[in-house]
Amino acid sequence: MPEPGWIDEIFDGVRYGLEGHVISEQQSPFQRVSIIESKRYGKGLLLDGCWMTAEHQERHYHESLVHPALCGAEAIERVLVIGGGDGGTARECLRHSGVQELHMVEIDGLVVELSQQHLPSLGGGCWTDPRFQLTVGDGIAFAANAADASYNVVIVDGSDPAGPAEGLFNRAFFENCRRILKPGGVFATQSESPEAFRKVHIDTVKLLREVFGYADPMYGWVPMYPSGWWSWTFAAVDGPRYRQAKPERVASIAAGCEIWSDRWQRGAFDAIPANIERALNS
Numbered sequence: 001m002p003e004p005g006w007i008d009e010i011f012d013g014v015r016y017g018l019e020g021h022v023i024s025e026q027q028s029p030f031q032r033v034s035i036i037e038s039k040r041y042g043k044g045l046l047l048d049g050c051w052m053t054a055e056h057q058e059r060h061y062h063e064s065l066v067h068p069a070l071c072g073a074e075a076i077e078r079v080l081v082i083g084g085g086d087g088g089t090a091r092e093c094l095r096h097s098g099v100q101e102l103h104m105v106e107i108d109g110l111v112v113e114l115s116q117q118h119l120p121s122l123g124g125g126c127w128t129d130p131r132f133q134l135t136v137g138d139g140i141a142f143a144a145n146a147a148d149a150s151y152n153v154v155i156v157d158g159s160d161p162a163g164p165a166e167g168l169f170n171r172a173f174f175e176n177c178r179r180i181l182k183p184g185g186v187f188a189t190q191s192e193s194p195e196a197f198r199k200v201h202i203d204t205v206k207l208l209r210e211v212f213g214y215a216d217p218m219y220g221w222v223p224m225y226p227s228g229w230w231s232w233t234f235a236a237v238d239g240p241r242y243r244q245a246k247p248e249r250v251a252s253i254a255a256g257c258e259i260w261s262d263r264w265q266r267g268a269f270d271a272i273p274a275n276i277e278r279a280l281n282s
């Protein structure tokens with residue numbers, strides 16, 4: 001077994017690290033994919049040296065990204081996930097029995113392969129669920145080619161806006177996501193840290209408000225990400241329906257959540273930092 005050491009994401013003069021060792025490191029056509037074993041959070045995944053997920057911490061991120069959208073959309077029969085190759089987002093979506101079809105489009109097949117091999121608890125049963133359909137390909141092109149009004153919920157689970165994920169933060173992509181949403185639909189994306197990626201975060205929320213009409217960030221924690229303070233932004237065209245969780249859907253998933261609850265969600269939307277609220281309104 002390799003000597004344990006520190007595995008760090010270095011960002012803007014700060015190191016965000018876990019004690020552990022690297023199990024597998026491979027270069028895909030898109031990025032360096034690393035699987036690590038950590039002392040505190042179990043096995044984890046990094047892409048190009050940036051933290052993506054870890055077994056004993058992933059619930060913070062995936063529950064926050066999925067449940068406001070799946071509890072707020074008018075209907076949830078057809079769900080599209082762009083990115084999310086570790087399977088955590090698909091797993092949380094499929095906990096909702098109203099989901100009949102879940103299409104996931106992940107650009108990097110190596111992320112899927114290594115997650116299935118080393119992080120099986122992330123995807124859980126998603127990989128063999130008959131409702132689940134995986135496309136290994138470009139999610140931006142997939143959204144551009146999808147039919148108008150074809151999904152009830154569109155969720156973007158990408159990495160930071162550099163490399164393969166850069167196009168997941170621009171107007172053309174968001175416009176396609178709005179176009180492919182059915183009436184009463186909800187769009188969700190991870191929207192970076194209000195501290196470590198302040199400008200990207202503000203620009204993303206403002207752009208989503210322009211494109212959809214309604215968009216609000218929700219704040220929580222992902223301890224190993226830069227600053228540990230993270231955000232997810234939800235958007236809709238017919239009002240902020242993502243803020244109103246449908247009681248029957250809450251009842252069906254709440255007991256199985258570690259972080260998310262209807263109450264937690266309300267607080268997390270309200271926990272907008274004053275300086276971000278001012279910047280969004282300026």
Ligand code: SPD
Nearest residue numbers: 051052053157158159160
């Ligand atoms: N800075 C990290 C942003 C990563 C967002 N996606 C994580 C993938 C987890 N499914």
